[in-house]
Amino acid sequence: MDDYKLNLTTYTTPPSECCSLPELQQICEERLQLYKIMDEAKNLGYKPSTAVWNEYLESQIVQRKLSTSIILLRNENYSVGHNKARRHNHIAHWMLSLCYCRTKDLRVFFTRCELQWFEMLYKRMKDEELQQFFTDSELECVVVSQREKNLLKEQLLMCTKVKEIDFDTTIFYKINFSEIPTLLPSRKVFLCKGLAYFPQNYLIYHIHNKLWRLLSGRLFWLNKVLPTGIKEDRIEYFLNNLPLISPNYKRFSDKNIIVDLENIDQVAAAHYPLCMKTIHSLLRNEHHLKYDCKMQYGIFLKWIGLSYQDAMEFWKDEFTKKMSSEWFDRKYSYLFKHQYGKVGGMIDYEPSSCEEIQNSCPGPGQHHGCPFKHWDLDRLLQRCRSDGFSTYNIKNVRDLVISKKYEEACMMYFRATHNATVENVFKSPNQYFVESYEFEESLNDCLVDVFVECCDP
Template sequence: MDFKVKNHSLNFVSKQSNELSCLSFYEKIPINDIDLETLEFYAVDRLKVLWEIERLQTAKKDYETAQQLSFVIDRYLPLSNKSTTEQRDKDLISHFLLRCCFCHNEEDRIWFIKNETKLFESRYYSLSPQDKRKFISENFPHKPINFQLLDPMIKNSLLMTDRLESKFYKIPFTEAGELIGSKKAYLNQGFAYFSEKVIGKIFRTQFNQKIAIGLQKASNIFDKFDERIQKMIEKLRSKNNTFFQFGNQDGTHIEFDELKNKIKSFPLCMKLIYEKLIQDHHLKHQGRIQLGLFLKGIGLSVHDSIRFWKQEFLKKMTEKDFEKDYIYGIKYNYGLEGKRVNWSPYSCPKIIGLKPAPDDFSGCPFKFLSTHNFKQILLNLEQKPNEEQINELISLKEGGHCQVACQRYWDLVHPGLDEPLNKLSGIEHPNSYFKYSEEYYEIQKEKEKEKEK
């Protein structure tokens, strides 16, 4: 892979064929001169798709998930045999740009591979039968077997998985790991027999492996890129931070003594954990990490973080026990112990995916709270929501739309704005919720000052 910049455009250079299809393993790049602004637009649209994939993987109903994902893909990354050259270029180029964004650490690579693989799967299973067979013939080295010549026992086993009109394949069992693991293939004398309808699982494994190798290559050559490309990629990485790695990016700092006045800006997930801490003077491990990293993200120093936890925990234990059992974990979150990694606060998808233990208030309340308890929280709000607002929030919660519900909750507890501060379709990170809330209260202060004049 080579990147060249001429003036304000980026030239993608490939010695391979420029032939494109509607589904790709991303092994070749189109040759194009594209301005940097368009490149960034391409990459941001792909980020939106990957973020939505991450969010939808926590949804309750597979059918609704598939529908929503199809809608998002068609909106931001449409791709089919009827796609224009520009749409195909957009898909390829945006993938390679994000590959450069997510190649720098293991956490990023795992996230990128997981969601790109899900995108590939969604596109593969959306292909028409004709297009699917064409893709198989071009990318699968094994030919269909003559079903009639098979042993009767193998025939019967295969017919339990698919119809006689389908095509069936035979490959060495060493190449069918995922099919064997998921019991989608019949094993006989060192070979795996299976229907064409499960070949997608083999492609999934191949895609996963190819992207992992590609990320490693991108990491090795990143320093050789033109400075303008590096700056653009860093800009894209910062855009992704609010969804994936949100931290104290703007250098703000919150003192320990200010913290109580900031509770009103906590998202519901953090507010419930905080209230549990105040009530019990203790939190379980997962709750400590979730709240601790959030506090780090809003600007609380490690010194003040220790003061914060000590203030509550010493109401139930000795200082010696606190220092022995908890100081290390607090410093670990700040990268001062253990692996010395500067850990990022949990994003909404990460929190939604948590499974709280009994009597543990970690995780997303829009997911784990019972409808009854959730309704009681709404009824006790200072803003006194009406029945329509309550029913909308309950409907979003029960439908698995946690982030959209959180956005509506934010709108509810921050009334009086001429236009929303956050124009996204849902809250993407607890720390961004806090940031928008603090901005809201600053606006309210300014309005009060204007009234007093």
């Protein structure tokens, strides 16, 4: 049996010891239960890595008797079964990576769950264990000398927002600014000559970014070699029949986010995909939409969380800028009631997928459909310029549209407007919306505060 020295690992080397299929199934099913708990926490509106998130996960891990996770969270090096728990942790990661490498959505979901689990373990590591991890994983940064730190004291205190920390005893690091992109938009680092300076408490951001790249690249590679790499029928059957926990982007159910009449314009500007953003602007300007536009946008609003009462008020307020209330109630209100299942067959309409939107055929004067497929290319590129795209991003969008890779072009639009390094190819406007909100939360959540509290000397 391999000797696993630390709870934290980048899983660089696959496990080499023997493992029976029954044991393998037990190991993987326990890890899948951990993913399920994380998914439940997200649906309850808890933000990853916050105190309430961690409290919920720990309570559920104990309640469901996930023995491997319990031992690792306690981090008692001399407890019974500790090396076995680390072994199971290593095997579970590698076996499930074979299952989750098959599609982009699964790869992103797997990577997020693994990184959230990594962060929980990171918080419980002792200083000497963390130092050993940095050395073993080659994630070490350059330590800022005391002299340089004193010279930059004013800038570091202002930009890195560490006034609560004892500056003299806090270790600062510096790396190339491109290695820590999630902190740049929120101005939580000091930039100087291409280097980003940050305190020890922010190391988790650097590690998170490194591991995201590492795991994403590894999953992509596994996806390429998997069809020819597995020759054992029993293993193939095992992988194909694991009850995977997978992402569901259909309904946006985060209780901490409210989409209502007060903030819908701000939400549209920040988080809508281009197709829905266009329809929203058109409605605000012309106070009317044709049938297909009303269907595409109305059901989207329902599934991102706009209440029935707010939806009826929203549509009526816009339409009655051009018509009487009586005419709206008589001619148009039924459709919006129908979208929410209040009249007629009480149908719970599903939101449109990108494929369905691309397969629609907007006629003259119609504005539904996919901008990347249905718009004139010059109009699309002009929109990209007005949204502040760089020449490089405009060229990428143009090339993808010409190659008829419309979903990838939408992904490029997301990257350019969010300054993000996501790898998702969106399958629906709702998924784009969820990803946008989650990206904003990743910049503004209290992860730093949590680690400041845990690492404060």
